[in-house]
Amino acid sequence: MRVGSFLESTDNAYVQGDIVVLGPRIEGDVIAIDVADNQRVTAGQPLIRLEDRDWRARRDAAAAGLAEAEAAIGTYAAQIDQQRAQIAAAEAQLGTAQAEQARAAADASRYGSLATSGYGSRENAERTLADRRKADANVLAAQANIQAAQATLPVIESQARAARARRDTAAAQLVLAESDLANTVIRAPFDGIVGNRAAQIGAHVRVGQNLIAVAPPPDRQWVVANFKETQVARMHPGQPVTLSVDAHGAAALHGHVDSLAPATGSQFSLLPPENATGNFTKIVQRVPVRIALDAGQDPSILRPGLSVEAEVDTRADPTAPRGVFGAAAAVLSGR
Template sequence: METTNANPRKGKLAVRLIFIGILILAGIFGIRQWMYASHHETTDNAQVEGHSAPVIARVSGYVKSLHVQDYGNVKQQDTLLSIDDEEYRIALQQAEADYQQAQADLLSARASLGNANAGISVASANAQVALVRKDKANADLRRDQSLFDDQAITNRQLDDTKSASLTNEKQYLAAQDNITLARSSVSVAAAKVTQAEALVASKKAQIDQMKLKLGYTNITANITGKIGRKNVEPGQFVQAGQSLFTIVDENGFYIVANFKETQLPHITVGQEADIEIDGFSDLHLKGHVAAISRATGAKFSLLPPDNATGNFVKIVQRVPVKISIDNADQYLDKLRAGLSVEVALKY
């Protein structure tokens, strides 16, 4: 009879001990969580980001060859694809021919300017000759007028002298007009030289532009990394400005964690961070706060909310915080842009 009474008592005692043990464990866990939460700011609204560079076609044309595969590794200055360059080569040849023609026109214009300058010299010399003749004719007129007054020569001889003086006067004036005309010709020739020089410079710029476009037919990687899915195939026509694919820089991974605005008082630049990647639960990374955004994430959206319009509902905003990963190069085989992570900042 005593044995029967002992068994229920022992069973109740065991249940009580188990219950007490659970309470103790829950208390310990709760205290640890409370102590952890009181010294950490955490968020699961975070993901891995990476620096990326879009590969964009700078000229239009048909893709002649493609040298990359989906998600393949590339190095800086590697040739990624080539666009058919035949049209651009022909355009370059045409630009070079136009440049040579412009140079020939410039030489002709300079020769015309030289002839015009020489014309000024000739016109000036002729004017000097005409001036000498005019002065001699005027002197002859004064002498014959004295002789006529003394009845030494006839009236006809005096008239001939007057005619010669008038003729030489007109010839001198014509010589002066020729100098003005020659100078005008120099101005016109100089303007044509300037015009020809400008045309040469324009044709030279066209050659440089054609060479630049010809160089753009070979598209190279601007950074070292791994490409995403390519959006182009050989034989496809691409437009200038079209995005072909993106290169992700493997050395530029970082975390963007979106903390609530109420958590900001405990977040500072340089603060240590514990990082856990959802896809690799056994991987624990370390980092530190590199920068804190000057605006909430909503302000960067396509249509940012405006509390002054509609019915106002207060919503706790989130602020992006950039977190650098310590020794990120050791985890390149696991880091992928876009992976979800959990971040804890100790303060």
């Protein structure tokens, strides 16, 4: 409500904060609750523990699978080195066979010429011819050995790639198993106060089931004041605000306008109003205004959901003397 020419006030205001409701990411039995109701907690502090024997066994199995996959990679690496050594040995054998082939061919040619001219025996010519044919066969055999060894190498390399893929899969499974094991402990996402505990020791819980809530500490809360649309024309971020918390009587806090909502509150409702109909009743809309608390105050009196009276000073110079008192004037005006 408008209190003075420069003061805008409303009692449609509430303390708000990011309350997080926690639930398990895995299914299991509750074996321990590490916090008491309404206890202060720090970020990462364990709140609830689930039975972890099955998840620990799965983690160990995944770790064993990864170790087996890594061992297979080592085996294939050794086989690849061995196969390359066999190829090198086969190539050396081919060189030896080719040298023997050249010698045998020269001997066969020389002894054959001598036998034809009558200066050599036919027996020596036939023997050297047989040696040449044997050398030719040895060259062919060495070439075949090289081809076989070279053909085997890609097969082993393909098996090694498959082993690396299995290793990557096993590593991913281990990460998931470790994540599941870590999820047996439900931890506080930030510093705050726990409340609304629904978990009970021995209860079997399912994924996503609400077990406990964490409310933010007072210094991470704010006020949302729902001003009438006729009150926000001169409001802008930075303007000073006086806050009176209903639960604490005369205790007053000071803050400033942090931001104005981009739409009226009704537009964010589950079923926004549809005014393009034959029957229309004009209703003054409310614009949510977020109010941040100024530093240097004791915000311990705040709790999310508490009712607040808020008064915004819209003057260009809010330090000038006031002619009207704030929240008290709002009450007297019958707001």
